[in-house]
Every structure is written in C-alpha cells, then in structure tokens.
Amino acid sequence: EAQVTQNPRYLITVTGKKLTVTCSQNMNHEYMSWYRQDPGLGLRQIYYSMNVEVTDKGDVPEGYKVSRKEKRNFPLILESPSPNQTSLYFCASSSGTGHMNTEAFFGQGTRLTVV
Amino acid sequence: DQQVKQNSPSLSVQEGRISILNCDYTNSMFDYFLWYKKYPAEGPTFLISISSIKDKNEDGRFTVFLNKSAKHLSLHIVPSQPGDSAVYFCAAKRYDMRFGAGTRLTVKP
Numbered sequence: 001e002a003q004v005t006q007n008p009r010y011l012i013t014v015t016g017k018k019l020t021v022t023c024s025q026n027m028n029h030e031y032m033s034w035y036r037q038d039p040g041l042g043l044r045q046i047y048y049s050m051n052v053e054v055t056d057k058g059d060v061p062e063g064y065k066v067s068r069k070e071k072r073n074f075p076l077i078l079e080s081p082s083p084n085q086t087s088l089y090f091c092a093s094s095s096g097t098g099h100m101n102t103e104a105f106f107g108q109g110t111r112l113t114v115v
Numbered sequence: 116d117q118q119v120k121q122n123s124p125s126l127s128v129q130e131g132r133i134s135i136l137n138c139d140y141t142n143s144m145f146d147y148f149l150w151y152k153k154y155p156a157e158g159p160t161f162l163i164s165i166s167s168i169k170d171k172n173e174d175g176r177f178t179v180f181l182n183k184s185a186k187h188l189s190l191h192i193v194p195s196q197p198g199d200s201a202v203y204f205c206a207a208k209r210y211d212m213r214f215g216a217g218t219r220l221t222v223k224p
Contacts, residue, residue: 004158031211033212035214040124040216042119042121042204042214042216042217043204043214045211045212048211050210058211090158092158092212103161103164104161104212105161106151106158106160107158108156108158109157109158
C-alpha cells in the first residue's frame with residue numbers, strides 16, 4: 001500500500017530538548033516536504049526536498065532542520081524546541097515538481113506539544 | 116505573505132444542495148491547482164486538481180473552476196452529502212505547493 005508514515009503521532013516534550021520526527025514514503029517519490037498546521041493559518045511549508053541531498057527552506061524554516069540522505073526518508077529535527085513550535089506537523093511526498101505536476105500524499109500527522 | 120487565500124473559514128449547507136468553496140491566489144506563476152480534504156486526526160487527502168491551461172475539471176460530484184484573469188478558483192460539490200463535512204484546503208503549485216488556510220464545510224442532514 002502506498003503511504004507516507006510519520007512517527008511519532010503524538011509527542012509532548014520540554015523546551016530545549018532535541019527531538020526528531022521521522023517521515024518515510026514507499027512510493028519512490030523525489031519530492032518531500034514538511035508542513036505545520038496552525039488554526040487560521042492553514043498548512044505552512046517548513047522545508048522541502050526535490051531529491052536526495054537537495055533541501056531548501058519553505059515559508060517558516062526557523063528553528064527546524066531537515067536531511068535527505070535517502071530517497072525514502074525525510075526527518076524533521078528540532079534542535080532546541082520552543083513552545084511556539086507546538087503545532088500539528090505533516091510530511092508529504094509527490095512524484096513530480098514543476099510541470100510534472102502530481103498531487104501530494106500526506107502522512108497522518110504528528111501533534112507536538114512543547115511545554 | 117500568504118499567496119493562497121481562502122477567505123471563508125467556514126461554510127454550512129443543507130444536504131442535497133450545492134457547496135461552493137472559494138480560493139484566491141496572488142502568484143501568476145502557479146500553474147497547477149489542487150483541492151485537498153481533511154478529516155480530524157488524518158492527513159489531507161487529494162480531491163481534485165486543475166492545470167492552468169484549463170478552466171474546468173469535473174470528477175463525479177466535484178467540479179473545480181479556474182478563472183486565471185481573476186486569480187480565482189472554486190470547488191463545487193453537487194449534491195452535498197453529510198460525509199463531505201471536513202476541512203477543505205486549496206493549494207497552488209509550481210515547484211512547491213502553497214496552501215490556503217482552509218474552509219470548514221458542514222453539511223447538515
């Protein structure tokens with residue numbers, strides 16, 4: 001079954017404690033991205049990757065890091081989480097960019113609370 | 116700077132009637148537009164899309180209209196069903212995807 005898998009689904013952590021949210025897709029997609037969803041703001045892009053070892057900032061990259069060492073995995077790293085990073089996070093992947101347009105497949109989401 | 120805007124945070128319609136969800140965008144470089152549907156505790160799922168070279172795309176009860184000169188697209192659901200109750204996100208894409216804030220649709224039996 002084609003899917004995007006995020007872990008964990010729920011996480012409560014304390015300010016400053018480094019954490020990683022994993023994302024894996026089994027569709028051999030080149031393009032992967034991370035979004036955060038906040039009330040009234042919709043889905044805002046944090047980082048995206050067009051292929052292995054190619055990553056770029058989205059609209060709200062501050063406080064986040066990513067890596068793309070393998071095609072299937074795109075972890076989101078919070079080196080020093082702060083309460084304003086409390087949000088619902090989604091990973092997405094798609095097979096095309098630019099004129100090779102296809103829809104994105106989303107993971108189930110990770111609800112992060114930073115206290 | 117929000118490049119994709121959904122100005123109606125919520126919409127309520129009666130079962131069987133038409134639902135019209137609206138979306139505006141500012142970047143004329145977008146060349147592909149999509150609608151996603153999201154239920155609570157789930158990730159968004161793709162619903163329907165339209166290329167910038169078209170002005171209409173239909174899939175069953177769902178139709179998306181694109182007005183490039185007005186930088187406006189809309190999603191029509193006819194007839195609306197209670198199972199359509201969800202949050203709908205409009206998205207626009209060239210090399211990466213930008214989303215609107217979403218519209219919560221409630222279809223009342």
